[in-house]
Amino acid sequence: MSLQADNLCKAFGNKIAVDHISFDMNEPGVFGLIGTNGAGKTTTIRMILGIMPADSGSASWNGEKISRETLAFGYMPEERGIYMKNKVLDQLIYFGQLRGMSKADAKKSALSYMERLEVSEYRDMQAEKLSKGNQQKIQLIATLIHNPQLIFLDEPFSGLDPVNAEILSRLIRQLTDEGRYIVMSSHQMSTVEEYCENLLILHHGKTVLKGNMRQIKAGYGHTNLIVSSGQDVSAAAEACGLQLLEARANEMEYKIKGDEMANRFLKKLLDDGNYPTKYEIKEPSLNEIFIEKVGSDL
Amino acid sequence: MRQIFIVFQYTLRDAAKKKAFIISTVVILALILVLSLIPRTMSLFSEDESAGSVEESANEETEQNGSGEEICYYIDENELIPSGQQALAAAFPENDVRPGETAKLEQYRKEIEENGEISVVSVTEQDGRPHILVICKDFMSGIDSQLAAETLGNLYTQTQLMEKGLTREEIAAATEPLPLEEEAAGQLDMTGYMLGIIFTMLMFFAVYYYGYGVAMSVATEKTSRVMETLIVSAKPSRILIGKCLAMGVLGLLQFGGVILFAVICCSLFIPEGFQLFGATLSLNAVTPYSALFLLIYFVLGYSLYAMLNAVCGASVSKIEDVNSAMMPVSLVAVLGFYLGYFTSISSSGNGTLQKIAMYLPISSPFMVPSRLLNGGMETGEMLISIGILLISIVLLVIISMRIYSASVLHYGKRQKIWEMYNKKI
Numbered sequence: 001m002s003l004q005a006d007n008l009c010k011a012f013g014n015k016i017a018v019d020h021i022s023f024d025m026n027e028p029g030v031f032g033l034i035g036t037n038g039a040g041k042t043t044t045i046r047m048i049l050g051i052m053p054a055d056s057g058s059a060s061w062n063g064e065k066i067s068r069e070t071l072a073f074g075y076m077p078e079e080r081g082i083y084m085k086n087k088v089l090d091q092l093i094y095f096g097q098l099r100g101m102s103k104a105d106a107k108k109s110a111l112s113y114m115e116r117l118e119v120s121e122y123r124d125m126q127a128e129k130l131s132k133g134n135q136q137k138i139q140l141i142a143t144l145i146h147n148p149q150l151i152f153l154d155e156p157f158s159g160l161d162p163v164n165a166e167i168l169s170r171l172i173r174q175l176t177d178e179g180r181y182i183v184m185s186s187h188q189m190s191t192v193e194e195y196c197e198n199l200l201i202l203h204h205g206k207t208v209l210k211g212n213m214r215q216i217k218a219g220y221g222h223t224n225l226i227v228s229s230g231q232d233v234s235a236a237a238e239a240c241g242l243q244l245l246e247a248r249a250n251e252m253e254y255k256i257k258g259d260e261m262a263n264r265f266l267k268k269l270l271d272d273g274n275y276p277t278k279y280e281i282k283e284p285s286l287n288e289i290f291i292e293k294v295g296s297d298l
Numbered sequence: 299m300r301q302i303f304i305v306f307q308y309t310l311r312d313a314a315k316k317k318a319f320i321i322s323t324v325v326i327l328a329l330i331l332v333l334s335l336i337p338r339t340m341s342l343f344s345e346d347e348s349a350g351s352v353e354e355s356a357n358e359e360t361e362q363n364g365s366g367e368e369i370c371y372y373i374d375e376n377e378l379i380p381s382g383q384q385a386l387a388a389a390f391p392e393n394d395v396r397p398g399e400t401a402k403l404e405q406y407r408k409e410i411e412e413n414g415e416i417s418v419v420s421v422t423e424q425d426g427r428p429h430i431l432v433i434c435k436d437f438m439s440g441i442d443s444q445l446a447a448e449t450l451g452n453l454y455t456q457t458q459l460m461e462k463g464l465t466r467e468e469i470a471a472a473t474e475p476l477p478l479e480e481e482a483a484g485q486l487d488m489t490g491y492m493l494g495i496i497f498t499m500l501m502f503f504a505v506y507y508y509g510y511g512v513a514m515s516v517a518t519e520k521t522s523r524v525m526e527t528l529i530v531s532a533k534p535s536r537i538l539i540g541k542c543l544a545m546g547v548l549g550l551l552q553f554g555g556v557i558l559f560a561v562i563c564c565s566l567f568i569p570e571g572f573q574l575f576g577a578t579l580s581l582n583a584v585t586p587y588s589a590l591f592l593l594i595y596f597v598l599g600y601s602l603y604a605m606l607n608a609v610c611g612a613s614v615s616k617i618e619d620v621n622s623a624m625m626p627v628s629l630v631a632v633l634g635f636y637l638g639y640f641t642s643i644s645s646s647g648n649g650t651l652q653k654i655a656m657y658l659p660i661s662s663p664f665m666v667p668s669r670l671l672n673g674g675m676e677t678g679e680m681l682i683s684i685g686i687l688l689i690s691i692v693l694l695v696i697i698s699m700r701i702y703s704a705s706v707l708h709y710g711k712r713q714k715i716w717e718m719y720n721k722k723i
Contacts, residue, residue, distance in 0.1 A: 051529050068530065075530045081523035086312065094308045098301055098531035142527055 001062055002026045003150060003181055008047050008057035010040075010205075017043045019205040020057070025183070025198065029176050032196030032213075033185040034290060040205040041185040042078055045152050048183075049075055061150055072099060074148035078155045078185070080139050084128035088119075088138055091127070092145060099146035106145060113141040116174075117167060133164040140168070144175075151175065153184045157191050169194070189287040199286075203294040217283040224285075225254045225262050228278035229269070236272060240265040251278060301532040305540025306547075313511060313548050322507075326556050334563035367415055370441050371398030371406055374421040378428040379454045382421060389449040390441060393417075407433060414439030419446050428454055494642060494668030497592060500553065501664055502635045504600055508549040509607035509631070510624065515541055516611030516702075517620045534703040539695075542604040549600060591680060592667050598687045599663025603631055605691070605698040612705045630660055638664025642672075657683055659690035 003025040010018040018040040025031045033041050046052035048059040050067040061071050083091050089110060096106025114120045117137045122130055127138060136159055143151065156172075157165055172195060175182060186192050192199060193213070200210040209216065225242065227233050228251035237244070242254040242265055256262050262281050269276060284292075313319060370393045372383040379385075387395040398406065398418060406418045410433055417440035418433040430447050434440025452473065459469045516538075519525045528537055610623040641655040642665045655661040656669075662683045669675045 049530060068533065073530070075526075077523060077526035079523035079526065081525065081527040083312075083524055084522060094304065095527060095531065097304045098528065100300075139527070 001028075001149065001181065003031075003048075003059075003061055003183070004063075005044070005048055005059045006057055008044060008059065009055045010043050010047060010052070011055055017205050018047065018054075018202075021200070021202070021205075021207055022057075023198075023200050023210055025181055028179040028181055029197050030172065030182045030184050030195040032192040032199035033183060033202065034187065034189070034192055034199055034286075035185075035202035036187055036294065039202040041202055042154055043205075044202070045075070045154060045183065045185060049073060049152065066150075071150065072146050072148050074143040074146070074151040076139055076143040076151075076153045076156060078158075080132075080135055082127050082135060082139055082142065085126055087124055088127055088130070089114075089123040092138065092141055095142040096145040101146055109145045109147065110141060113144055116171060117141065132159045133161055136160060137164065137168075140171075149180060151180055151182045153182060155186055155188075156184060157186065157188055189285065189290055193286040201290060201293055208293045209289070213286070216289065217286075220284050220289065222259050222262070222281045222283060223256060224282045224288075225256045225265070226278060226280040226282065227252050227254070227269075227276050229274055229276040231274045233269060233274060233276070236268045236274065237265060240268055256281070301536045302540045302543070305532065305537050306544045309515065309541050309544035310548055313515070313545060314551075319548070319552070323552055323555070326552075327559050330556065330560045330563055334560070334567045337568050368393045368440075369416045370395045371402075371416075371418045372396065372421075373398040373400055373403070373418065375400055376421075376423060378421050378423055379450050380457060382419075382450055382453060385449050385453045386419060386441075386446060389445060393441060410435050410440070417441040419450070421450065491643075491672055494671040495639075497667045497671065498635070498639050498642065498664050501596065501599055501667065502631070504549050504553065504596065505603040505631050505635075505663075506628070508545045508600060509603045509627070511548075512542055512545045512604045513607040513611035513620055513624055514617075515545070516608050517614050517617055517623075520612060521615060521617050535699040538608055538699055538702050542601065542608060546597065546600050546604060550596070553596070588670050591670055594684060595663045595667050595687075598684065598691060601691050602659060602663070602687065602694060603627065605694045606630070609698050609701045609705075612702045634658070634660035635664050637661040638666075638668070641665050642668035657686050659687045662687055 005021060005023050008018055008021045009016075021040070021044050023031070033044065035041050043052065047054040047057075048066060050059075050065070059066055061073075064070055066073065089107070092110035092114075093103060093106045096109060097103060099106075101109065111120070111123070114123060117140065119130075119134055119137050119141075122134060122138075127135055130138065136156075140153075140156065143153070156168060160168060172182065172184075182195075184192070184195065196213055198210075198212050199216075201208045224245065227237075233252060234244075237252070237254055240261060242256060242261065245253040245255050247253075254265075256265075259281060266276075266279060368390075370386065370390065372386055372395050374382050383395055383397060387393070398420070400420070400422075403418070403420065406416070410416050410418065414435035416435075418431070419441065420431040420433070421428050422431070423429065428450070430450055432441060432443035432446055434443070455473065456469050459472070460466075464472070519528065519537075525537075606627045607624060610627055611620060614620055614623050637651075637655045637658070638661040641652045641661075644652065652665075655665040656679060666675060666680060666683055670680070
């Protein structure tokens with residue numbers, strides 16, 4: 001199974017929202033669609049789903065055009081769209097029925113997902129009485145109720161507290177283990193970094209970077225050094241030409257120009273009798289890569 | 299088709315549970331109950347009145363024989379109509395008819411300006427004949443000028459004839475009014491007329507109330523972003539049709555329930571043969587034939603305006619903009635209502651305006667049912683009118699679905715209708 005987007009373009013009046021976006025996803029997992037607000041992520045997803053016509057280009061699932069009729073995909077929009085005045089279970093059954101399920105199947109599936117996401121107690125409550133995080137979970141159940149193979153999650157983690165974020169993380173892992181294909185749009189880099197093997201960074205509708213996450217990072221080489229020590233390391237770092245990126249409570253992060261610079265710094269620390277408790281040479285974070293690619297316009 | 303039914307079912311259940319719907323139904327039913335109890339209450343009062351009529355008439359007599367609260371100054375300084383004051387006093391027993399003076403006419407005028415219970419009857423000579431001037435505060439108060447003129451005129455004629463040598467008997471025989479007898483071969487039946495007006499009003503209420511419901515329902519789904527969840531499952535056109543159907547059926551159910559309740563209340567509480575303003579209340583004007591056409595016009599009229607309102611609801615990004623978006627449709631509905639209403643109650647039959655109102659889709663749902671209940675419609679005319687209405691609805695459905703599909707995922711600045719229509723979907 002594979003998802004392919006080929007040269008998708010969309011303009012609203014004179015504004016080009018999406019400019020020749022192409023990517024493919026050939027195995028189950030999570031694909032990251034990254035960009036700032038207004039970068040064109042939602043428009044791209046809508047075009048792939050066929051709910052918004054593309055000016056040019058196409059999208060296909062297993063070589064066939066995606067539409068409501070041909071593929072029972074799941075889509076969780078960025079803006080939460082549930083009936084606030086209606087009871088949770090009633091509306092989930094309604095969404096399931098619209099997806100072609102029988103009432104009994106929709107109810108069974110809704111209750112099953114409610115249990116997995118720990119919201120069973122709210123089944124007969126009006127959605128407006130739920131917290132934002134729980135409303136988000138209900139929205140997610142509406143997306144997954146018909147057990148789609150291809151799932152689009154637009155900013156799934158926004159508004160979730162750490163406990164609920166962990167529950168969602170667990171579910172996403174379970175879904176990928178079950179062989180589902182998930183396209184996740186986000187501007188939270190840590191989230192994407194955690195789940196996505198492949199990604200595409202959008203900026204003003206254009207692709208600025210795409211590919212495998214590990215390969216992209218490897219391409220940048222070792223650029224960061226994290227040091228934690230009981231003694232001050234700043235004099236040694238300055239002497240070795242390291243540039244301070246961030247001073248945190250228990251550690252410092254420096255920008256380095258390759259492994260040789262890091263090794264020279266370590267040798268100086270040891271020579272000075274300063275023994276670090278943490279010494280980690282790493283690739284740049286996705287956040288840094290993102291800022292480097294689109295930062296000049298932010 | 300299945301999706302339309304699912305949307306229909308969910309929307310119907312949801313709308314029927316809404317407080318506004320429940321409250322409006324209860325209020326209408328309570329109103330019908332109260333109205334149907336009025337005739338019985340009125341008849342109870344009339345029985346009480348007849349029991350106490352002897353006492354009341356005695357009181358009235360006392361009041362009339364007294365000094366009287368209303369004053370009428372009678373001025374006839376040249377004695378042009380002898381015994382005019384006495385004749386007026388006899389004709390207006392509730393008035394204290396007093397002699398007045400021409401010199402005080404201005405003073406009387408000022409008094410009359412302040413007090414509506416004072417009037418003046420002045421007789422002067424003009425062209426050799428008596429000229430009668432009646433002064434009252436306004437046409438609603440004071441002495442009845444027509445009756446005053448008639449009384450004095452008759453007296454003057456009698457005086458003139460007596461001067462010519464006629465005896466009282468001859469004069470009485472000559473001036474006696476000719477006998478007049480009026481006979482009504484049937485009972486006054488205004489029910490068709492009244493039911494027609496009621497149906498036209500209810501039709502407008504349905505168009506406005508349920509149309510507003512459709513617009514609000516669509517706008518709520520769009521602005522709350524539920525539409526984004528729905529639209530990946532069902533085509534916008536199916537959502538639109540399901541919603542409009544649900545609100546229409548809800549309206550029919552509410553109307554049906556209200557009419558059934560009204561019929562039950564009428565049969566239980568309204569006395570047989572009860573008359574309102576001289577007209578017997580009955581449902582004779584409603585036959586199976588007319589009921590069928592009333593139903594057709596209700597469904598078609600509602601459908602026409604529901605489609606327009608759905609587009610209004612879909613064109614907004616904020617719920618508070620719904621009313622302003624509905625304004626053009628509301629204006630069209632008001633125009634259609636007034637055109638239909640006035641042409642249906644007009645007595646000018648088959649004028650050009652009536653023909654226009656009969657065939658114009660925006661006014662025919664208001665006009666034809668009312669005319670039908672009054673027996674002023676032919677089947678052929680109605681079939682043409684329904685045909686035009688159907689064609690208009692089909693065209694409107696096509697246009698509305700296109701506009702709706704193009705606008706449901708548009709947020710931000712409100713789009714113009716042609717922008718939405720021309721949008722690629």
